[in-house]
Structures are given as structure tokens and as C-alpha cells.
Amino acid sequence: MLPIETLLAFFSAALLLALVPGPDNIFVLTQSIFQGKKSGIMVMFGLCTGLIFHTLAVTLGVAVIFQTSAIAFTILKIIGAGYLLYLAWQIFKAPSEKIDTKNNKIIDYKKLYYRGIIMNITNPKVSIFFLAFLPQFTNPNLGSVSFQMILLGGLFILATIIIFGMIALLSGSISQVFNKSEKSQMILNKLASFVFVALAVKLITTKQ
Template identity: 80%
Template structure:
């Protein structure tokens, strides 16, 4: 069993890392402003479900493939980049009509959840990050290293949920301001689309 000191140190580090601006928390920020805080929270659940995949990948050694195989790494990042461009295209051509957040009529939460999962899974850098980060806090003398990494991955997910949910709740309040104006909604659509294009380009040029 991991020591309390290790758990506290790891959780604190994970919390701080989740605060660093990156594709995932920017994704939460834009979606929360665009469609409200509930949508942002659903995205958070999707992203964190994706983190379960990365945790298991590292624990089972699958992440090594992305670290050692240029082909596997390139394929996954290209898929991720094209998916971000697809999201950008959808938002850019979205209707400029105001979204009824109160009644949640126009929002497909299941689709948002799956979108968060795909967004996270198709970023090979997450698996490689986990591969480099989690083992630093394991202790081979305790045995069951894979189980230790699963436990650490779970703690990282908890820290991520706390940080990303806070982002969703705080930025979600801004959506009410934007939804009062048709013009501001159009501007927000274009801005969100631009952000996703930038994220796609950044992922596409990411090196192994």
C-alpha cells in the first residue's frame, strides 16, 4: 500500500498539473461558456473517463507502444487532430440562435460525454505523460506495481475532476451573458471554432 506521504505528494502534484492550461481544460472552458456549466461538467466526465483508458494503458504496458512506435503515435495524433477540426467545423457552422440552457432542449449530453472521451483518448501525449509520471510514485518493494499505478491514476482523475469541474462551474456563468445577445453567440461560435483549429494544429505538429 502506498504511504500517506506519497499519496498527498502525488495528489498535490496532480492538482497543480491539472491547473496548467492545456487542450483538455481549454476544451472544458470553451464548452462551458458555449453551452453552459452542465455541458462543461458532462465534458469533464467524458475526459476523465478517457483518463481511465490511459491509466489502464500504462498499467498494462500498452502506452509503451506510443512511446516507441512512431507509426502508432502519428496515427493516433492525426486522428485526434482531424477530430478537433471536425468539432471546429461543426461549431463554425452552428446556428447563431440562442441556446436554451435552462430547458436543455438543444443539448445532447450523451454526445458531449462521448466527445470528451474521444478528445482525451486520441491524445497520445496523455499516455506518454502517464508513463513518465506515474512510475515515479510507485514502490517496487511493495509489489503489485500495476495496481499502484491504477491507484495513482485514480487519484489523478479525482484531482482532474476537482479542477476541471471548477473551471466548468465558473466559466458556465459567462454563458448566460453570451446567450442574451444573438451577435455575441455568433462571435462565441467563431472564437470556439478558432480555438479548436489551433488545438488541432498544435496536436498535429506534436513530436513523440
């Protein structure tokens, strides 16, 4: 079992890393503003589910493939960028109508959850980051390294839930301002689509 000092140090680092602007927290921010805080929360849970995949991938050594294989890295990167461009187009062509964030029938929260999973899993940089970050806090002399990696991955997910949850709750209230008129909703649609295009460009230009 890892000492409490190591776990606290890792958890503190994870909190700080979750605060650093990146595709995931920007995604939560955008969805929270666009469709309300509950939508942001569902996206957050989707992203964190994706982190479970990356934790297991690193534990099983699958992430090494993306680190050593340029082809595998490029393929997953293209898939991820393509999905982001698809989301950008869907939002861009969306009608400028008011969205009632309190009406559960209008917003498909399950779809938003799956969207978060797909976005996180198709970002090979996350697995590579986990591969570089998690082992630094493990100690083979303290038991199973695989168990330690899973424990650290769980703590990282907890830190992500805390930070991303705060982002969703705080920014979700902004959607009420944009939801007062069709014109403001149209502006928000264009801004959201621009953000997704920017994230796609950033992902596709990312080097291994």
C-alpha cells in the same frame, strides 16, 4: 500500499498539473462558456473516462507502443487532430441562435460526454505522460506495481475532476452573458471554432 506522504505528494502534483493550461481544460472552458456549466461538467466526465483508458494502458504497458512506434503515434495524432477540426467546423457553421442552457432537450449531454472521451483517448501524449509520471511514485517493495499505478491513476482523475469541475462551474456562468443576443452567440461560435483549430494544430505539430 503506498505511504500517505507519497499519495499526498502525488495528489498535490496532479492538482497543479490539472491547472496548467492544456487541450483538456481549455476544452472544458470552451464548452462551459459555449453551452453552460452542465455541458462543461459532462465534457469533464468524458475526459476523465478517457483518463481511465490511459491509466489501464500504462498499467498494461500499451503506452510503450506509442512511445516507441512513430507510426502508431502519428496515426493517433492525426485522428485526434482531425476530430478537433471536425468539431471546429461544426461550431463554425452553427446558426447564431440563442441557446437555452436550461433546456435539456436542446443540448445532447451524452454526445458531449462521448466527445470528451474521444478527445482524451486520441491524444497519445496523455498516455506517454502517464507512462513517465505515474512510475515515479511507485515502489516495487510495497506490493503490486499494477495496483499502485491504478491507485495513482484514480487519484489523478480525482484531481482532474476537482480542477476541471471548478473551471466548468465558474466559466459556465459566462455563457449567460453571450446568450443574450444572436450577435454575441455568433462571436462565441467563431471564437470556439478558432480554439478547436488551434488545439488541432498544436496536437498535429506535437513531436513524440
